[in-house]
Amino acid sequence: MKVSCEALRKVEEICKKFNNDPGELITILHECQNSLGYIPEDVQRVIARCLGIPAQKVYGVVTFYSFFSMVPKGKYPVSVCLGTACYVRGGDKVLEEFKRVLGIEVGETTPDGKFSLDCLRCVGACGLAPVATIGEKVYGRLNPSDIKKIVSEFDS
């Protein structure tokens, strides 16, 4: 997928906003991901050029932190909590069921671009364990049998 010239100009603007300071790399990456949804290679090269650092350094940081993604997320990003509290209350089974229903593995996006599946560690809603989030909405006290219905709400 090619990134538009407009998007790349936006990236340059973001770098400039932080004075092209390499010390602000992580803040810049956060802003880029917020604005574009992901940080593909082309964007990383632009950032590297603006900040005057090697592209592999930017790549090294992007791949180090789980928050940054090099592939676009689905329209409805699904995150299943695998924190300890959710795990002991069956979060692993919820994840298995999401994988089965969506037909994708963790870190993937469905071919129609609708759903992407990720794990996260603790949203802090341990009282509702096991928990998953779809976009901003938190689903608590999940049972694997609920998943099909929840996904179908977004499918229509």
Add this chain to the structure above:
Amino acid sequence: MFINSPDALESIRQEAVKALSLREKSNSSISAEAAGLEKGTPHMQILCCGGTGCKASESAKIVENFHASLEAHGIADKVDVVVPGCFGFCEKGPIVKIVPDNTFYTSVRPSDVEEIVTSHIIAGVKVERLLYQDPGSGEHISDSKHMNFYRKQLRIALRNCGFINPEDIREYIARDGYKALADSLKRDSADVLADIKASGLRGRGGAGFPTGVKWDIARKFDAPDKYVVCNADEGDPGAFMDRSIMEGDPNSVLEAMMICGYCINAHHGLIYIRAEYPLAVHRLQVAIAQARECGLLGKNILGTCFDFDIEIRYGAGAFVCGEETALIHSMEGKRGEPTLKPPFPAEAGYFGRPTNVNNVETLANVPVILTKGPQWFASIGTEKSKGTKVFALAGKINNVGLIEVPMGTTLREIIYDIGGGVKNGKKFKAVQTGGPSGGCLTEKHLDIPIDYESLAAAGSMMGSGGMIVMDEDDCMVSVAKFFLEFTVGESCGKCTPCRIGNKRMLEILDRITDGRGTMEDLDTLENLAKVIKDTALCGLGQTSPNPVLSTLANFREEYEEHVRDHVCRAHKCKSLLTYSIDPVLCKGCSACARGCPAEAIVGEVRKPFVINPEKCIRCGMCISRCKFGAINVI
């Protein structure tokens, strides 16, 4: 509102106290009677929890409904809706509290709002069905102070959480906020530091290093630019105390950072916070903006020559960044890899400058230590661990939530008195403390008084305070594997013992849970764990084998059963399980077949069904569906 002297602060406080008086009063004198506008109560307040947990259960909608309802009844001028931070009782969220009568409503739905307003707020009759019901006596408890969950707690770090509006600096000031700073600035910084040392406060992030000593070391290194860093990268899965403090009482963290800055002669503060905590970030941003606006951050604070300002830096999802050298690298825009100490950050930290790093909960204790005196703080707790500790109680326990107890409280008191015991009447098996760096403790450890030393002696650690209760349905080998998967995923890869050693340990655990393990594997596991503990570079690697070592020590027979008998007594390890339907007990109702996500169950209605083992994914759904107990698992 500009505060340029201690006197100005005091006059703001006196003004702000009035707004809080309704809540303070309800805190001291308990009235069993419900207040109500028709009963002549002139003014009431509705406190509706605005923590992440309750927000997940639509508390924002509840607040919206309250506003709409009060407006519709024309009583919006007599009743305030306040959104404080977390009350701690997350199990029964969303929580709504009514003052002045201190009524504590639990599990409130947006649809309950109208009834609370017409019945309680207007007519003065409590909504009985929303009160907390004591599971033992069945009695409805109206005031949270009488609930077992709160009775044994002592809230110091959480003193303002669930009480003040975290987005209004005046409410913090009303609770003696910034008084410790004002008093400190009048004193010699060495004396203030001596107070912190005398209090015996130790780092709440896990390792328990004495805070005063840490500050003293940073103070000795002279440089034009020094930094105070707040470590808010709470990465422990299942621990959320730092988040709750930042969401519920952000100003206490800011004030403590300033006091630290004054003691070590630093003028820059940085808060390193996880990007996964949007609400905490927002509340900190609001608090910083308000503090700057009224001159509590910036130049010549409170009319003295002390300057201090605070900025927020964002993490990006890496557990290892909780380690202070890794955290500093991350703030510099690099990969968050730890480096060998010394040099300690106190000497060469952020961009080579002397840097002092403290955790959120540690900092939240600082202002109150100075206002109430170090002796008061040192009188709480055990000989070597002073004060209180916040724990995030979760897992198979009745009262999930955030609690704060004096050091020296036993695990039994926490789990059974405060936590209300194990969920669904199951048998207690283990409690995991310290997250991925800690260990699993058993029945025999329940009566040890909790402090840094006793937990370490028992083979676990304090860690940041996650406390996960497990019951007889949890397989301890799987639990060890769960934590190791976490560590393998989060290992930064810099040092070999952690990068490769943990991976090999995980492979062994995979084999064991898969029924392919050998007895030699258990010895290899133990040896590897000890080597990693001794040789890894940073805290993450050095503590990563703890879950394996502690389960091996306390539950060795479970490991042996997996290896020798191919049996998982908790029925967790799928490869060791076979599902079947008892043809005698099965009534042929088809509930299991309809619920089976793999469509592995077939049969005719009113005749026994059968499970196709090829298709069965061993999810256990049929067990939860079957009303006749006809599903066998062996």
